[in-house]
Amino acid sequence: MLDDEQPTTTPAHRPARNPGSQSALRSRNQQRITQQLLKGGPSTQAELARSTGLSTATISNIVKSMAAAELVTLTPVTSSGRRAMSVRYNGDSAIAAGIDFGRTHVRVVLANTGYHVLAEEEAPLPRGHEAAEGIQTASRLLDKLLRKAGISRSQLIGAGAGIPGPIDSRSGKVIRGAILPEWVGINLHSELQKALEIPVFVDNDANLGALAQLTWGDMGNALNLMFIKIGTGIGSGLILGGHLFHGSFGVTGEIGHVTIDEHGMICRCGNRGCLETVASTATMVELLSRGSEHPISTADILRQADAGDPATLRVLDDAGMAIGRALANVANLISPDVIVIGGPLTELGELFLAPIRRGLLRHAVPIIGESIGLKMSQLTSRAEALGAAALVFQNEPSSIIS
Template identity: 50%
Template sequence: MPPEVNGVSLGSVGPGSQSALRRDNVRRVVAVLGEQGPSTQAQLTRATGLSAGTVASIVKDLDSSGRVTLTPTTSSGRRALNIHLVDTGHVAVGLDIGRRHVRALVVTPAHEIVADVQRPLPLGHDAETGILAAREVMSKALEDAGRTHSQVLGAGVGLPGPYDPATGRIGSGAILPEWVGIDISEALSAALQVPVHVNNDANLGALAHLGWGDQETGENFVFVKIGTGIGTGLVMDSKLYGGYRGLAGEIGHTIVVEQGLVCRCGNRGCLETVASTSSMLRALAAAPHPPTTTDELVSAALSGDVATRRVVEDAGLSIGKVLGQMASLINPQTILLGGPLSDLGDLLLEPVIRGLLRHTVPEIGGTISVRVSGLRDRAEALGGAVSVLSAADPAELYGPVAV
């Protein structure tokens, strides 16, 4: 008798058999659902390259076996069904470690956030302090989610700085200079006791939009993380682009002011010296009521403080200038602004757009959609979770693959 999976006969199981081909096709559909979250059959057809009939048959089998649920939605103005994977208990953890904070999200393979925990970190903390805090926040998030350590598929960790995957270390000039030279992957793996995927936080922000964001970003887009540092995650042809050593997108060290302030990277007049949250707070130090934190800066701008709004506008124009130059090189469809200044909305968005249009040709600038990320300050941690889910075997995530 041929073997069975979920009560379905496998028949011939050789690598060239129809059953093997069917299993591979199911894995492709399940993998896309795991990476992109709930999707319509039309979206699955485009993402997998399978025929519409094959996708429809697979979805029907998955629905019959209880591995997906279907909910009504609208796609391109037409009624459709969103296909959701059923939660099996496995989770991915996304960790965002910044200069002043650490955040942990617990996410199911069906793209449901089941816990979100964050806590402050002391300015200038060393790697040991940051990693210990990450472990504690991850444990608290798992407790809140009602999940055990054994259910964790892995942890995707975002760090603010040029992370070199070839060495597993943060490069010099990083926002966390106390972490430079440490084998981050090894240290995190030992502390968290789960498989670890480390990347630059802006790259993970872009990855979050690949696997979690809306469908309107297109196949070529830029995610901009504006915080203590400024970096970008580049997506080209629906793939994260890291460059030769995974260090592409470090626009924060593009020189915008000749003979300007000395940057932490050693150059003068870098974008971060005029447009990061730290530089904005420094510029407002002489104001009558100077903000001392990013939250206070955002609150002051939203409440109409003239000095704060001027500083935000100047920063936005500078960021737009650099993005305009970048757009001339890679011609993205969408630019998404993320990071702790997201709540500023149009106060930041409008000067960025003006700066971009001023520094690129109309044929490029006029076709780019520039907007604030809908994922707000969760993008980096969500991207960490997506990196884990993308690397996992669908059979591990959801049990045996039916055919």
């Protein structure tokens, strides 16, 4: 039935409602605003106007009434150098779980529709663990967090989950190229849904990191964003026009396998000289462990860099320049508003960001390189799990506001 048509029959217990009335229109507009807040997280009124297509006056009036009804919270912020009002949806009855599977860990967060973290915890996993072990650990951790936070399982509207590797959307299976080779061939969605018995949504962890920057991070008006996660592997997620970009079958953002040195080392993907072979934390650890009595860790890289160790600084500089070069190739194609660096090295800040910026500026078209915002993620190791929770709100808004 079209919006301006009258129903042919009306149940006796309910008065006829005119879908074209002013009150019905206002209700639909409020629902649009609510859905956008659930999908995009806290936003300024100007951002809501752009994303919903509603006028600023309509947004202002509806937000004012929603605030009076305590459906949203208004907070003064600065946006693009101007004072603005951030609108946050007040939701605490609907809860989403975000799960981040890593090579040696699983992290679970519980978040509500107001984008507040209610509980979170990380558990270690042995290197080379099987998928079943990782999923069982995540299930136990979720149950533990629900008890700890006093949350009923019935409040869970779903769980989002990410894995460091590509997922073929046609088959739903983890495919070759994942940092967790033991997971290749499994259908993460079906296996996780079977274990948790709630709706499940899955994606590559770098995609979830990008989604987290858009929904949980302070990205201002950025609608085109690139997130690159630098860890044992290197992957990226793309937000184009305000939405995650998945390509034709879900495998995108494999920037770690861009060729940097055609005569370089053989990569785990089978090619030679990929970015991962020169700039991943695994490569840094290998280089800096040579001649050392004990293998170093990523934590050691952070400590040694902070102490000004020459070898560590050189490794970081070389890696940063290579990363910047790879980012320039992507930037020249899509010209994003901002590029966000994530992963365990974000604590290094400008120390690592500076060589990345030099590589980007050297290899990008000048006007593109100079126009892109380059920053470290402020979400640290939580980004992928937070993005996984946001993925639920992106896919289940009707179950929250119906």
